[in-house]
Amino acid sequence: MSRMTEADFLKLLDGFKKQTLSAQELNEFLDASQQPAFEQLLGNTLETDLKVRWVDGLAAADTGQKLWQQLDDTSREPAPTPSRIYPLRQWRSVAAILVFILSGTAAYLLFIKGDHKKDLATVNHYNSTDSLRGIGKKAILTIANGKKIILDSTATGVISKQGNTVINNTNSQLVYQNNGAGNTTINKIETPVGGQYSIVLSDGTKAWLNAGSSLTFPASFTGKERKVEMTGxxxxxxxQNASQPFKVSVNNSTWIDVLGTSFNVNAYKEEGSIKTTLLQGAVLMNTHDHSKRLTPGQQARINNNDNKIELIDQVNQDQVMGWKNGYFTFERAPVESIMNQFQRWYNIEVIYRGTKPTDLFTGSIPLSSSLPQALKILEYARVNYVLEDNKVIILSSSR
Known part of the structure; x- marks a missing residue:
């Protein structure tokens, strides 16, 4: 296409989104995207309607895989000019767009740049059938007598009884049913690295645990309040039960007073803060020195160092709840934050050598992906890394 017009570019963009471009058209599109006029047009067109959401059914898996191969081949293609697969210059808020293929699913990945431009770097390529994956629906239940019960999809039916409380495990969900007097014996469910599990408490409250998390609770609730403790x-x-308020103790440092509601608590210590996001209802966040009430859509962040509570309005709930829906999700996240998620899921060690990359990422990756597949995000952001057994070594980036 010797002289591309705006109409020509928009036609290529449409083909890019539908994954119908030929290899030549794909190269034309990527080249044109680096021209200032089309770069701005691309940013304006994609900024509002993509927002890095997974597009289910965008294309058949074989079509998506074919385009992934085109992108991969283009990035390795020897040429006197830089590879076409690298972050573009500066858009208003977005610096590049790639089609990201994992597990036969297509997604758009937006890579947000700082004020620098990366040079090309040597990146690692792995077989997508690699076995480094999360373990899925797994947990350990510790009942009052100290007995530990392994929970997974194979453990079905009644697995224990504690007084009048019967504990069932069905379809990878633990269910407590109380048939009489209260039972205050304490139980604990823990998910390992790479595992998730859900539980229905004796009062009907439902809880979903992400990887490396725990919930401590009584077999049934008695007294004036329903109290549980959590980590992770x-x-x-x-x-709902107004006469018996629900309270959540988080890391033994923060507690949440709850009315009938749904909310997410992220309290991993390596994240540096406790984040509580309210989806419905109302909660009251408490530390020893501060207290704040949340309304739906708000997030409370409590810094681990000073215990101050900061309220954030209108957070991205899809991003917060991505893990429950089967995805890693990140929004303007540094490499370190992404690698924290990978550590909790793949049971890996992450080592940083030299200066940590400062770029920010927004995107989603299925939890069903292998580690090498997930690491593709770093490859296309030109972040250098080495994968050695269960270690990911992040190297200083070239500039």
Whole structure:
């Protein structure tokens, strides 16, 4: 296409989104995207309607895989000019767009740049059938007598009884059913690295545990309040009972007073803060020195160092709840934050050598992806890394 017009570019953009471009058209599109006029047009067109959401059914898996191969081949293609697969210059808020293919699913990945431009770097390529994956629906239940029960999809039916409380495990969900007097014996469910599990407490409250998390609770609730303790990340849908308030103790430093509501608590210590996001209802966040009430759509962040509570309005709930829906999700996240998620899921060690990359990323990756597949995001952002057994070594980036 010797002289591209705006109409020509928009036609290529449409083909790019539908994954119908030929190899030549794909190269024309990527080249044109680096021209200032089309770069701005691309940013304006994609900024509002893509926002890095997974597009289910965007194309058949074989079509998506074909385009992935085109992108991969283009990035390795020897040429006197830089590879076409690298972050573009500066858009208003977005610096590049790639089609990201994992597990036969297509997604748009927006890579947000700082004020620098990366040079080309040597990146690693792995077989997508690699076995480094999360373990899925797994947990360990510790009951009152100290007995530990392994939970997974194979453990079905009644697995224990504690007084009048019967514990069932069905379809990878633990269910407590109380048939009489209260039972205050304490139980604990823990998910390992790479595992997730859900539980229905005796009052009907539902909780979903992300990887490396725990929930401590009584076999059934008695007294004036319903109190549980948690670490890691847990999403709650609390059963209403105004006469018996529900309270969540987080890392033994923060507690949440709850009315009938749904909310997510991310309290991984390596993240540096406790984040509580309210989806419905109302909660009251408390530390020893501060207290704040949340309304739906707000997030409370409590810094681990000073315990101050900061309220954030209108957070991206899709991003917060991505893990429950089967995705890694990140929004303007540094490499370190992404690698924290990978550590909790793949049971890996992450080592940083030299200066940590400062670029920010927004995107989604299926939890079903292998580690090498997930690391593709770093390849196309030109972040250098080495994968050695269960270690990911992040190297200083070339500039």
């Amino acid at each position: 990340e847990v999403y709650f849908e609390v059963a």
